[in-house]
Amino acid sequence: MEQAYRNARVVTRDEDFIGSVLVRDGVIAAVDPGPGAVGEDFDGDVLMPGVVDLHTDALEKHFFPRPNIDWNPVSAAVTHDAACLSVGVTTVFDSLSVGSYNASVARDRDNIGRLTDGLLAARDGGMLKADHRLHWRCETPSDELTERLPPLASHPMTALFSMMDHTPGQRQYRNIELHLNNWRERGMDEDAIARRLDEIRDRQARNAASNARFVAELAKAMGVALASHDDEDVEHVDEAADLGATVAEFPVTRQAAERARARGMTVVMGGPNLIRGGSYSGNVPASELADAGLLDAFASDYVPRSLVECAFALATAPFGWSLPRAVASVTATVADAVGLSDRGAVAEGRRADLLRVRPIRGLPVLRGAWVAGERAA
Structure with a gap:
């Protein structure tokens, strides 16, 4: 089972950039720079680990x-x-x-x-x-x-x-x-x-x-x-x-x-x-x-x-x-x-515990949460 997320501000252990993330069978399969062409559009929201x-x-x-x-x-x-x-x-x-x-x-x-x-x-x-x-x-x-x-x-x-x-x-x-x-x-x-x-x-x-x-x-x-x-x-x-x-x-x-x-x-x-x-x-x-x-x-x-x-x-x-x-x-x-x-970072091979977060008026607002690739919130 695959999920893709694009046009996200991806936060890895060492850097952050507009990029895309591919998840396969609950594990991060790819992290790529650039807005990406397929998947859920994050509209520039932060994509970070759970x-x-x-x-x-x-x-x-x-x-x-x-x-x-x-x-x-x-x-x-x-x-x-x-x-x-x-x-x-x-x-x-x-x-x-x-x-x-x-x-x-x-x-x-x-x-x-x-x-x-x-x-x-x-x-x-x-x-x-x-x-x-x-x-x-x-x-x-x-x-x-x-x-x-x-x-x-x-x-x-x-x-x-x-x-x-x-x-x-x-x-x-x-x-x-x-x-x-x-x-x-x-x-x-x-x-x-x-x-x-x-x-x-x-x-x-x-x-x-x-x-x-x-x-x-x-x-x-x-x-x-x-x-x-x-x-x-x-x-x-x-x-x-x-x-x-x-x-x-x-x-x-x-x-x-x-x-x-x-x-x-x-x-x-x-x-x-x-x-x-x-x-x-x-x-x-x-x-x-x-x-x-x-x-x-x-x-x-x-x-x-x-x-x-x-x-x-x-x-x-x-x-x-x-x-x-x-x-x-x-x-x-x-x-x-x-x-x-096995978790805690947006990196290939890590468990796909992920968050979608948008800062609004100085507060981070959760817009989505995934646990091992499954939507949880």
């Missing part, structure tokens, strides 16, 4: 659309899939937390099982159009991580592990007063806050180091990529890199990003950080790392739409990245970081 998102929390929101109100998990997966495709995400790493001390009801033992079973049933039933994988976010201070993670990790869609530590006073929550004020706003008094802090810090002291090793060993045994999360300083980065982490996800300081780059890790920032103009927690702005040449890629975190916006934002002032370099930050660079060498 977005690869290695961290989105959005699946949970469809499973529990309101607190304590659950939705059919298969239906939730289908809705989530459509939402991702509508903003150009064709490869989705659905991130789910294991051992989080402030876990929502969506993350309890039974519901994580229901959610992942629903995702698999939707995939195997042919109900999903994007390529979905599981990213296990592993809270290393947890008392139950070593018990809970192995059966979850055996899920056939497992593709990424990350090591997290959300103990207040460091990493994501290094501004401890900002974090504690959230507890106060929820009605906790100072004695309750002190008790909770003591409990969390005790768990960190007992478990964090050994659990990080456990996660790293499991990732290595399964041949799955490993990421660090919210690194704050050189020590955090070195600990993760020494354990085999190759992705530094959301470093919270420039120092951590510099060290991650020195250790050969892919530095990934949250898309909302760039689009909103900074971190909501007061951590290093993605724009600062972009200006310093310390930013490699983005993940959506909590706004999948942010990724295609990041690509086009970086290609304009004040950043001025080339469009190929900017697009790679949400496609090829991400795919390479997690070992997906």
